[in-house]
Amino acid sequence: xxxxxxxxxxxxxxxxxxxxxxxxxxxxxxxxxxxxxxxxxxxxxxxxxxxxxxxxxxxxxxxxxxxxxxxxxxxxxxxxxxxxxxxxxxxxxxxxxxxxxxxxxxxxxxxxxxxxxxxxxxxxxxxxxxxxxxxxxxxxxxxxxxxxxxxxxxxxxxxxxxxxxxxxxxxxxxxxxxxxxxxxxxxxxxxxxxxxxxxxxxxxxxxxxxxxxxxxxxxxxxxxxxxxxxxxxxxxxxxxxxxxxxxxxxxxxxxxxxxxxxxxxxxxxxxxxxxxxxxxxxxxxxxxxxxxxxxxxxxxxxxxxxxxxxxxxxxxxxxxxxxxxxxxxxxxxxxxxxxxxxxxxxxxxxxxxxxxxxxxxxxxxxxxxxxxxxxxxxxxxxxxxxxxxxxxxxxxxxxxxxxxxxxxxxxxxxxxxxxxxxxxxxxxxxxxxxxxxxxxxxxxxxxxxxxxxxxxxxxxxxxxxxxxxxxxxxxxxxxxxxxxxxxxxxxxxxxxxxxxxxxxxxxxxxxxxxxxxxxxxxxxxxxxxxxxxxxxxxxxxxxxxxxxxxxxxxxxxxxxxxxxxxxxxxxxxxxxxxxxxxxxxxxxxxxxxxxxxxxxxxxxxxxxxxxxxxxxxxxxxxxxxxxxxxxxxxxxxxxxxxxxxxxxxxxxxxxxxxxxxxxxxxxxxxxxxxxxxxxxxxxxxxxxxxxxxxxxxxxxxxxxxxxxxxxxxxxxxxxxxxxxxxxxxxxxxxxxxxxxxxxxxxxxxxxxxxxxxxxxxxxxxxxxxx
Numbered sequence: 001x002x003x004x005x006x007x008x009x010x011x012x013x014x015x016x017x018x019x020x021x022x023x024x025x026x027x028x029x030x031x032x033x034x035x036x037x038x039x040x041x042x043x044x045x046x047x048x049x050x051x052x053x054x055x056x057x058x059x060x061x062x063x064x065x066x067x068x069x070x071x072x073x074x075x076x077x078x079x080x081x082x083x084x085x086x087x088x089x090x091x092x093x094x095x096x097x098x099x100x101x102x103x104x105x106x107x108x109x110x111x112x113x114x115x116x117x118x119x120x121x122x123x124x125x126x127x128x129x130x131x132x133x134x135x136x137x138x139x140x141x142x143x144x145x146x147x148x149x150x151x152x153x154x155x156x157x158x159x160x161x162x163x164x165x166x167x168x169x170x171x172x173x174x175x176x177x178x179x180x181x182x183x184x185x186x187x188x189x190x191x192x193x194x195x196x197x198x199x200x201x202x203x204x205x206x207x208x209x210x211x212x213x214x215x216x217x218x219x220x221x222x223x224x225x226x227x228x229x230x231x232x233x234x235x236x237x238x239x240x241x242x243x244x245x246x247x248x249x250x251x252x253x254x255x256x257x258x259x260x261x262x263x264x265x266x267x268x269x270x271x272x273x274x275x276x277x278x279x280x281x282x283x284x285x286x287x288x289x290x291x292x293x294x295x296x297x298x299x300x301x302x303x304x305x306x307x308x309x310x311x312x313x314x315x316x317x318x319x320x321x322x323x324x325x326x327x328x329x330x331x332x333x334x335x336x337x338x339x340x341x342x343x344x345x346x347x348x349x350x351x352x353x354x355x356x357x358x359x360x361x362x363x364x365x366x367x368x369x370x371x372x373x374x375x376x377x378x379x380x381x382x383x384x385x386x387x388x389x390x391x392x393x394x395x396x397x398x399x400x401x402x403x404x405x406x407x408x409x410x411x412x413x414x415x416x417x418x419x420x421x422x423x424x425x426x427x428x429x430x431x432x433x434x435x436x437x438x439x440x441x442x443x444x445x446x447x448x449x450x451x452x453x454x455x456x457x458x459x460x461x462x463x464x465x466x467x468x469x470x471x472x473x474x475x476x477x478x479x480x481x482x483x484x485x486x487x488x489x490x491x492x493x494x495x496x497x498x499x500x501x502x503x504x505x506x507x508x509x510x511x512x513x514x515x516x517x518x519x520x521x522x523x524x525x526x527x528x529x530x531x532x533x534x535x536x537x538x539x540x541x542x543x544x545x546x547x548x549x550x551x552x553x554x555x556x557x558x559x560x561x562x563x564x565x566x567x568x569x570x571x572x573x574x575x576x577x578x579x580x581x582x583x584x585x586x587x588x589x590x591x592x593x594x595x596x597x598x599x600x601x602x603x604x605x606x607x608x609x610x611x612x613x614x615x616x617x618x619x620x621x622x623x624x625x626x627x628x629x630x631x632x633x634x635x636x637x638x639x640x641x642x643x644x645x646x647x648x649x650x651x652x653x654x655x656x657x658x659x660x661x662x663x664x665x666x667x668x669x670x671x672x673x674x675x676x677x678x679x680x681x682x683x684x685x686x687x688x689x690x691x692x693x694x695x696x697x698x699x700x701x702x703x704x705x706x707x708x709x710x711x712x713x714x715x716x717x718x719x720x721x722x723x724x725x726x727x728x729x730x731x732x733x734x735x736x737x738x739x740x741x742x743x744x745x746x747x748x749x750x751x752x753x754x755x756x757x758x759x760x761x762x763x764x765x766x767x768x769x770x
Contacts, residue, residue: 001094001116003139004162005034009096014128017238018098021129024209025096025136032140032153033162094118094165096135098128107176107217111135113169125238126217127173133213134171139163144213145456147206148449149522150628156524177465178438180289180399182218182242183211183445183455187407187414188226190447193697196690204230207448208237214459218242218289220442224253228282235286242442243291245342245367245401246299249326250288251279255297263297264306265318276326280333289440290339292326292362293347294319300379301346316355319347327359340365340440342401343388348376352386360396363440366432370406372420373550374428378410381581390437399440400432404454406444406554407700410582411545411561413554414701415450415683416636419542420552422457422515423507429461430507438465449694450636453535456518457511527625530617534610534633541610541637543603543644545583553599555636557583558643559706561596562650562672565589566713569654590658597651603644611641631686638682643703646675650710653717662721663729666714667765670758673710679703714754726751733760 007029011022096118104110104123109131112119120131136142140163141156143149153160185191185207196202204221211219218240221230227250231241243250252275254263261268296302302319303309309318323341330337340363343351348367350356358364366388369377375385390398406412413419432438441462445455512532519531542552561583568577568589577584577592584592614634618626649672656665680703683695698704722729730752731739752760 001091001113001118001165002162003029003033003118003135003165004093005030006093007033007096009132011098014098015125015238016236017125018128018132020237021132021212022096025132028136028140028142032142032158032160034160092116093162096120096132098122098131105175107173107215109134109173111169111171113165113167118165118169129212129238130173130215134173137213138171139165139169143521144459145210145448145452145522148210148452150624150631151522152624155522155624176215176463177433178399178441178462179397180217180240180440181214181459181462182216182220182239182442183207183448184220184242184244184401184442185222185226185230185446185448186220186244186444187405187446187700188222189697189699190415190449190694191222192226194693201230201233204233205237207445208234208239210448211239211445212237214455215463216459218442220244224256231283231286240287240289241283242289242340245291245293245344245365246295247291248293248295248322249276249279249290249330250283251275253297262305263302264308265294265302265322266306266308273325273329276329280329284333288337289363290326290330290337291342292323292330292339293341294322295345295347299345312350312353312355315346316350316353316357319350320357323358323362327362338363340399342367344401345377345379348388349384349386363397363399364390364394365399365401365440365442366390366437367401368403368428369550370403370408370412371550371552371554372403372418372425372428373548374400374432378408378582381578383582390432390435392436397439398437399442400437401442401444402429402458403444404451404458405446407446407556409556409560411551411553411557414446414556415695415698416555416639417450417453417538417633419539419554420550421539421542422454422511424549425454425457426461426507426510429458433461433465450632452522452632453515453518457514460514523625523628524622527621527629530621531625531629531633534614534617534629534637537610537613538633538637541603541606541640543599543606545599553603555639555643555703556701558600558603558640558647559676559701559703562647563706563709565593565596565654566650566709569657570713570716573654573658590655593651593654597648600644600647600651603640604648607637607641607644611637614638627688631691635682635686639679639703642675642679642682643706646672646679646706646710649675650713653713657717657720660720662717663732663761666717666721666754667758667761669710669713669717670761671769673707673714676703676707676710680707711754714758718754718757729757733757733764 009022009026011019014022094113094116097120099119099121100123101110101121102123104121104127106124107126107130109120109122109127111131111134112121118135120128120135122128122131137144141153141158143151185204191203191207194200194203196206208219216239219234220242221227221234223244224247227244227247234241241250247253254261254268254272254275257275258268258271261271265272294302296304303315309315327339330339339361341347341358342365344365344367347356351358366374367377368388369375369385374388376388390400404418405414407414418425441458443455443458445451448455515532515535516528519528519535523531545551545553545557561580564577564579568575568579573589575589576586577589580592580596584595611634614629614637618629618634621629649668653665653668653672656668680698683698683703687694718726718729734752
């Protein structure tokens with residue numbers, strides 16, 4: 001049988017979520033079997049399908065990761081990658097039908113070819129959705145992250161035309177390794193300033209589709225008001241709604257609702273409860289996994305606003321009391337509802353100390369530190385690194401909140417790929433599964449596109465997981481001492497890699513395979529090796545700011561650290577920078593600058609070398625692969641190159657400021673600003689087609705602000721060295737030697753701006769810097 005642009009899909013009587021997945025498959029049939037462009041395919045889908053809700057349009061690409069299962073066919077099995085066009089004489093166009101089998105578990109499905117019918121058999125909506133996307137991925141060759149990675153059939157060398165389904169084709173899925181799987185679309189500022197087809201909601205539809213293609217069941221659809229706005233669309237897609245760890249029961253924050261009141265439980269208990277009731281009503285009819293807990297107004301501890309809770313015992317007792325109140329409220333609304341508690345930050349500390357008692361039926365969500373390590377996160381200068389691995393001895397279901405992206409105003413990654421080695425991530429998530437953390441995985445996906453590599457890798461783990469391994473306490477045998485250096489975990493990584501792969505291979509083999517598959521799917525077989533090498537080089541180039549394997553500097557290190565140092569220098573250069581104690585210790589500012597400079601200088605050299613290699617590799621790539629390469633991992637390398645160099649130059653300027661060499665300090669601050677601007681320009685240069693405006697609202701790492709802070713430093717340095725009359729530097733850099741000596745008129749024209757002075761310095765000094 002053939003799949004082609006006219007293949008009918010029978011979804012009569014099915015839910016809106018299933019009909020939407022069918023509409024996505026109809027679009028994919030148009031792309032692969034028809035004219036090969038998404039706009040035409042979407043128009044075809046709209047005119048040939050029954051009403052299915054909104055059909056995404058205005059897109060340019062397609063990609064996915066295969067679902068676990070077994071495939072059996074009386075003919076040759078369907079090969080991986082893009083299928084071949086139908087051979088001449090192959091039979092008639094197939095039709096796709098859906099059939100119910102209530103014996104199948106949640107999300108389970110079969111896809112069976114029976115003469116001219118390709119049948120998707122499932123017991124629930126998730127099964128049908130995954131089965132329809134299976135056809136798209138495995139038979140049409142459309143990968144999971146197709147939109148976010150600009151995929152087209154040409155990537156696999158496929159020309160438009162019908163696709164043959166082998167006679168007797170049969171596929172049966174296996175249970176997922178993780179029961180509930182999803183993304184937290186957090187710190188989503190790039191999605192907020194960007195539209196598709198002039199529709200600001202359309203990017204979110206593409207997020208939800210990608211998540212379902214990856215096998216997701218749930219989503220936190222944004223932060224604050226964004227979550228409330230997009231929850232309905234996510235629910236229509238069939239996704240369960242999970243909730244932010246800082247927003248109990250998904251309610252409005254107290255200070256948002258009552259800005260003039262102190263957010264104290266003792267003073268305003270009834271108002272807190274009323275906000276939770278409001279949220280329960282607002283989400284009625286949605287499938288919600290309710291977050292219970294009590295935190296401060298934002299990502300902070302509640303006692304920051306209520307210092308009367310001044311002991312761990314008081315804090316744990318109040319949190320436990322509130323969790324039980326919230327749990328009872330949820331069950332009164334829906335006796336079948338599930339609740340979870342995020343053991344995150346201060347909540348985990350209280351739980352580990354034994355002062356927080358939790359009901360057994362509340363899912364315990366353990367959290368990494370934002371850098372891939374299952375320990376408590378650093379908050380300001382407080383970094384206890386308490387173990388946060390699931391505990392097999394705990395009663396009840398357990399899961400994790402894990403970060404592909406993180407925003408901490410210190411050293412994390414938000415607009416670049418997590419720089420921690422993927423072997424470490426595989427190890428850590430394998431350990432999570434081995435210790436029973438398989439009920440709930442919520443992954444901070446942020447703005448999706450910069451994090452496609454790790455989102456794909458994690459989806460592979462939540463899908464396939466560990467096989468034939470007992471869930472026992474392996475912590476002592478698999479995790480080395482906390483003060484590990486690179487290479488210290490070779491034996492344990494090998495062990496976990498063997499468990500994950502189910503073979504004699506190690507974690508490195510697992511990662512190499514996953515990376516090569518990712519590169520092949522999205523960049524094409526021809527250029528896969530070069531792309532995989534570039535990803536490996538990216539992780540090799542990452543710069544350590546501490547001794548532990550997760551302490552690798554993301555792009556925030558090379559933006560927030562220089563801004564902190566500059567601020568302290570201008571405020572009081574004789575005092576230590578308190579904001580930098582986590583990174584450089586409680587030492588004089590000049591010594592803190594030295595710590596940051598060593599890291600930045602090393603990063604500048606390593607990323608410059610990698611950027612040059614990437615540039616050379618790109619020249620031999622196909623046009624599509626080169627564009628995607630320059631949009632993705634090569635862009636991330638270039639951002640680091642410029643930001644590291646900018647940080648190094650900032651440190652040099654500050655040292656010269658300490659020496660009161662104001663002119664050179666000003667000059668190097670100007671060079672630093674130029675590097676930050678180059679990093680920003682590198683991002684904006686990768687906006688094309690549907691991606692126009694994607695980086696416009698890059699306001700968290702905020703490289704543009706780093707440049708602005710350096711402008712402020714330049715003004716300060718010029719004031720110190722050329723004020724209050726501001727004529728000498730002008731004479732030094734634009735007057736002839738003879739004119740410089742004659743001061744009957746101090747200046748002969750308007751005072752130059754800082755930018756004009758810097759340009760004059762470039763003429764005199766730039767070549768000497770090369």
